[in-house]
Amino acid sequence: MNKIKEVCAVIIETIGSIIGKMGRAFVNFFKHFAQGDKITKLSYVVMGAGCFLRGQKAKGFIYLGIQVCYILFMILSGGYYLSMLPTLGTNQQGEVWNEELQIYQVIKGDNSMLLLLFGVSVVLVTFGIFILYLMSVNTAYKNEVAVKNGEKLLSFKEEWNMLFNEKYHITVLALPVVLTFLFNVLPLIFTICIAFTNYDKMHQPPGNLFTWVGFENFTQVLYQNPLWATTFMRLLTWTLIWAFFATFLNYIFGMLLAMLINKKGIYLKKMWRTIFVITIAVPQFVSLLLMSKLLNDQGSLNNLLISLGWIEDYIPFLTKGNIAKITVIVINCWVGIPYSMLITSGILMNIPQDLYEASKIDGAGPIRQFFSITLPYMLHVTTPYLITQFMGNINNFNVIYLLTAGDPKSLNLYQAGETDLLVTWLYKLTVNEQNYALAATIGIIIFLLLSFISLVTYNNSNAVKGESDFQ
Amino acid sequence: MKKLLSILLVLLMACSMMVGCSKEPTVVNLKVWGAQEDQEMLAGMIEEFKAANADKEWNIELGVVGEPDAAKKYLEDPEAAADVFAFANDQLRDLVNAGGLYKVTRNTENFSDIYAPGTIDAASIDGTLYAYPMTADNGYFMYYNSDFFTADDVKDFDTMLDKAAAAGKKVFMDVSNGWYIASFFLGNGGTLSIGADGKQVCDFNNDKGVEAGEAIKAITAHAGFVTGDDSILIAGIQDGSIVAGVSGTWNAESISKAWGAAYAATKLPEYTTASGKVQMGSFAGYKLVGVNSQTKAPVEAMDLAAWLTNEANQVVRFEKRALGPANVNAANSDAVKANVALAALAQQSAYAVSQKDVLGSYWTPAEAFGVAMEGKDYSKSVQEQLNDMVAQIQQ
Amino acid sequence: MKQVNEKKKWTPRRARRLASSILGHGFLTVLSIVWLFPIAWLIMQSFRGEPGAFTKYFIPKTWTLDNYIRLFTETHLFNFPRWFMNTLIVAIFSCLITTILTLLTSYAFSRLRFKARKPMMNVILILGLFPGFMSMIAIYHILKSVGLDQSLVALVLVYSSGAMMGYYIAKGFFDTIPKSIDEAALIDGATKNQVFWHIIMPMSKPIVVYTILTSFIAPWVDFIFVSVIMKDNYNMYTVALGLYQMLTRENIQQYFTEFCAGAVLIAIPITLLFIKMQKYYVGGVTAGGAKG
Structure with a gap:
């Protein structure tokens, strides 16, 4: 029993510290916006502005590029998948009689499973972009402070070299993290979502739709x-x-x-x-x-x-x-x-x-x-x-x-x-x-x-x- | 970043695919699934199909998925599944429920004349035809060694068991398998049907069913009885320890080789219940060819499916693989009638029940009941065990 | 206990040693027979001349090499040579990628200090607690959406994607290398990248061999993920799935002895690798998996 208590204490402590950190980040986010100058304020809307307007051209444009790509992606398809997440599709596969061919032509409906998979992907991408956004905002503020103190900002080459020394962990872990996200985290989140749906033999895409059922499977x-x-x-x-x-x-x-x-x-x-x-x-x-x-x-x-x-x-x-x-x-x-x-x-x-x-x-x-x-x-x-x-x-x-x-x-x-x-x-x-x-x-x-x-x-x-x- | 790019890439590909689809296809791409041992034969049929339809350019691929696994493999990913595939007819309902099959509507006018009785019904649900009948041989009957048993012996299960036990030999039947064990229940009037909610309804636990269950219990406990899978049957026949066994046409070749002139087959025997002798029933299974609802070329796929199941190709199937035709003319040929195994199947067909109304939920509980009998697990009465089984089947 | 002591007095020490040695060797012999028995049976089956999946006797009545020959000649349905090549290609690439990524990840967790270190290790621990193939269907659809389904690249990706998850043992090994060694090098002006490649790697032969060995073997024995990814595409199968196909209900009668022959053929290289690398394998796993 004592062990369990101990474990619970550890869990509560961990959660507490996470909430604390998040809270501080949240406060800083607004404080920096209020305190920052025009450039810093601009980089809250245009990612990377705080970099390329202060001389860190390459880094700034990479941030900007990411933002543009993300917006394009959301307009082209991401937004659609996000909007389908609540229902997981409403158009069921149907058929119409084709007199010429003499067949009941199948009209494709929504595929709940793919909608869920891509919907979850979009959420994950958005989450990743959000973290990048926070990083860019943070960099913008730090750059402003550094410039005010008369320090020289790091050049792209210097930051690149850091990737093999002080920031070696980023270089080393980038690929494993991407692979883990694609083949472990994303599939797992998808599968966890499945537990809250009625995806079974009777609700099998593409012929049928499935939808959210809450905790029904667990109680069953x-x-x-x-x-x-x-x-x-x-x-x-x-x-x-x-x-x-x-x-x-x-x-x-x-x-x-x-x-x-x-x-x-x-x-x-x-x-x-x-x-x-x-x-x-x-x-x-x-x-x-x-x-x-x-x-x-x-x-x-x-x-x-x-x-x-x-x-x-x-x-x-x-x-x-x-x-x-x-x-x-x-x-x-x-x-x-x-x-x-x-x-x-x-x-x-x-x-x-x-x-x-x-x-x-x-x-x-x-x-x-x-x-x-x-x-x-x-x-x-x-x-x-x-x-x-x-x-x-x-x-x-x-x-x-x-x-x-x-x-x-x-x-x-x-x-x-x-x-x-x-x-x-x-x-x-x-x-x-x-x-x-x-x-x-x-x-x-x-x-x-x-x-x-x-x-x-x-x-x-x-x-x-x-x-x-x-x- | 990489991930974002890859998703963008997907998107571009998806767009280009959609554009690609709207164009008139110049080459017809089709994929066909068939059993491992049918591959060569199918390739031949497909070549002939191409030659007969030379007005189009064909690119027809063959994949190996046997009829018993077709629905399972199909449901894994319908889009990646074959356009035309063969399956056993007990999978029909699952496939139709999943919206997986095109209705068969082209050139169907004289189907009732072409196909043997029962075959059209086996490929239809609520009067709608969903697939082309390919074979009508997916059933089982009794193989026996005519040196050991007389034609009279094999009319009665008890006689067979007693005679075998007296000589230290065995009679084989796979009771831990829902497909075979059903023959006792079906023979004694048991039924499997589909309820209004689409679930399986089963009455194997009524008085008649319990009679059948008690008979299974007695038979499995008999010294002259052995159970197991096909490999046990074949090994037993080869080493002479098994003198009769319930199985289907797919084992005909190995069994006739092992027994030579003594090779014989007939309908299933009668067995004894508390209220008298009962003729064993059986499942009558058919193999069908269906067209995937996700296909990009439904018309061509239907033509191909029709071709693969036409009279000429059913004859080819019989000649090369000894598969029982579903086509009336092919089935009535002298060669088919002379085939020992198919003749026995035809005899049994009078007592057979279509497998169409059997859902996936039936198999595991039925097998579990067989396992309990086989393992002589008498901790519960037969009535209780059958109640458990039916409760699970109707789940 | 007392009896033993009394015994000691009147039994010459050497005789007692001899007895225990004979007992020990005898026991080991019995155990070896039990352990080798199924393997001996496998080898005998692979030379069996009689057809069929199943015989009631152990020792074949006729001996033949046909099973092996058929594996390489009758390739229209079961293309064993092709499967073998597929597996070899996948094994080599996934082994390369996995080894590098696993070692780098372990190095990062063992030696580098950064904010996300602890949370990442925890997340990986949590991910590892889910049953692996719970997500296989999602993985298939992800691969399909980028057009990689039914390809060897997909297999390489799937087998390598677990690289990060397997950091545990290699990290344990790196932890045993004194930190002062790389600190000295850092003071001398080496970058962390150089420390890893020129100092840590040469000292880590056991764990490198261990990682190579385990990641090289994985593609030879997995049949679940291959079947999910390759579906009906026989030409892209690996040996494990291909051989597994020989045992389906329709095939087993005809192909069982061929299956045994194929199994012997893939067991030989793996066995040789294991015997050769035994020392490092043990060194790696004991140093990494357990510490006091």
Whole structure:
């Protein structure tokens, strides 16, 4: 409970500081306008005026160019998309009889999805331009002050050179930021918007329109639609159980394997390690699909066991709910242990040997040493790794999808099977059911869940504290 | 800045495209979707189509999307989808709901004479024809090894199972699949229909349905029964452990190869319920060719779709791929009648129900019921399980 | 515990060591068999002569090279050589872009101090919490709107776009390099650009190799984004999606053994890379992912 309180305090503090900063910027914006001279006032309307009228020609005209482009863009198309955002289109696709061709010619309507996508893009562009605008206004005021104090303004060349030194971060981050915005932020905001619409099979563009429905999808999934709600709760529980076992079993067994290979008296250490590394290198979609064939009710493994006389009837490895759940966790060990073996083996060797020597004198056996020295040390060092692994496992699409595809299906679950994680359910709803709205809603809920877990854990982990020490 | 430019670029491109569209097209660009194994055959048909319509310049592209996935792939992005594509007729309603198909209105006068009974209905919704019937073979029946079973044995499911179990052999049917498992319910009078709100209505949980459910429970628990997918069936037939199996025409080639002279097929058998013997029903599926509503050349696309499904090409389909024609003349040819699998399908068709009124919501719950039976999950009564299933189907 | 001590007294130390060594080796052998078993099966299947997706026995009855030969000769439907080239091209370009961008981003977050640093790191952390393919449909339409759908460029962009998101491990690595080294260089008049390229980079071989390796492998194993972007355009498929297509219901009977052959062919280079680069891979991930 205390942790949660702490986290809330952190959140409130962050939000508070953001609001504070925004408030100050807001006040400055008007104060500078009032205090500024004519040129500064002009640059509130004409971007870059405060630069090119004071000698910074190149910089000023770049600002001006941006402003002109933006205005043109808004007139030509941006404005239209912005105006369509509230309704997401009103013209439905229709048809008229064409006597000459003898067909019902299709008349295209509005495409709600594209309207939403481009509408969101326009909002983002506008937001970006707004920030540039604030920067240009700010520069104009600073330039005015600098000129008044008799300082020399930076030339374009000087500012250019700064990009490789004092302002190197701008150079370095420009491209990654653009890519992240285009392929992560924009799609994400679009998808988040989808969660508040009724975009499903019955409202599929281009034939049909969809529109805003507010929080309807959330209330449906959380309690109003009993089938969705039970499916969601059961998959959520299973997702958490899965993530826990998948993370910690791999971790512990990987560590034990690494310790075994590192042990004195084991020969051919490199060979053993390489054997396990090979399994990492075989693509998962190959190894897991093969596993699913191998573990089939009539598959080779069952047949082998039957012919050896070890079992009488086949074992439903992947076709009976609870057995399938155990199977996927075990198979995931096959996938994941080599990774954690590789990662832990290096760190294991860093544990100070005198710790072991001391405990040996105290009469501790290997098992006690493991629990009193090795495990605490490793947990201390690898907490961030474990957290990322846990979160990765909550979204571990590949293992489940390729091994069981979520099956066996269950009568108690809506469009899902016993081994489905929330994330594979999301995928199925998108691809098989075209229920984009529900899928997006689940995506947001997964996000909220993960961000809660990460806030609680990251704020208490050594790595984060270590980072601040480092600064 | 970059982003702004790219958006401006998009805009310019969009404008230029619009300008481009308004011009009279000199070359007709069309894309056709067909199944992987049909590609070569389709390419041949398209070449002939081009030759027969040499007055226009054609640029016809072929894409690989099989009939079972067509609607799914179509709905991903209708604009990027093929202009002319083949699909299974249970997808018709989804496609029409999405406004995805052009109505078939050109040269339709004598369609009722050209096409086998039932096919036109399978391609229509509320009396409007939305696609061209291509094949009438998307159904299933019983393959059996005539060295093992007599023609009398295969009339009754229980006889088959007992005989197979006694010899340590298996009879195959994929019960964890809504398509096959429906045959028990449909045979016992169950119906699937569309409600006034456009949702699926299903009565598989009434008394008759429970009878069928109990029969499924008994059959799946029988020592002579095995379930699984196609690969299990084929492997079992090849190694001799499976002596009979419910499947469709697509497996005819592998099965006849494995059994040789003992290869035989017939309608589905009768099964036993509390109130007596019941003939198993089945779904009758058709494959259709539709024209994408987003196409830029609807007239030409329709002509091409009509060409791909004309009598000559239905004959080609039968000859090259053993697909059952939907065209009356092609279907009545001696060669088709002599085909063991198609003859069995024709026998079964008397008990078959059109798949048109089955919505997407049916499949997963029906499969889940099959899984429960297959996994011998008897934690709930059959009645309760069927209630759950129907509740989900009608969701 | 006490028993163990008593045992020690009357058992010669060497015999005990020997026993534990035999036990250890035996256990490792068993584990190796379990781990290599599916891979051995894959290789055997790829040489299987009998057709079909599925056999009840493990060891093929007839052995053949046909599966491999068919991959390269029967290319009218499944064009394996072309897919291989596509993947190689995408892998090389996206690996180059990703590596440079990831390392630069990590360097910026590790060494440079600017106002937006902390907020940016937080935003990236938040972005990483959304399930990746939640936004795949939007990505497809964005690419389509600039005319890049169904092209290899689109794939390169998609695989490289995550570069910034993967800063975490490389930043961890850079954090372990003492700051005094670059401070000394800055005092000597080097720019930050020069510090990065001439001082940090040469010291970061493990993390460079790690980043190259992970970004090079991604295109070989992803089949979800490729299928969303390429749709029905078989010629633009990558090997992962192409091979995946061989396992659809209609194809699996005929192509399963070919699938295994193709899988072996893509596993070989990746395995060799991994074995060769193992040392750096471990060095990179342990230094970057975990610190005390």
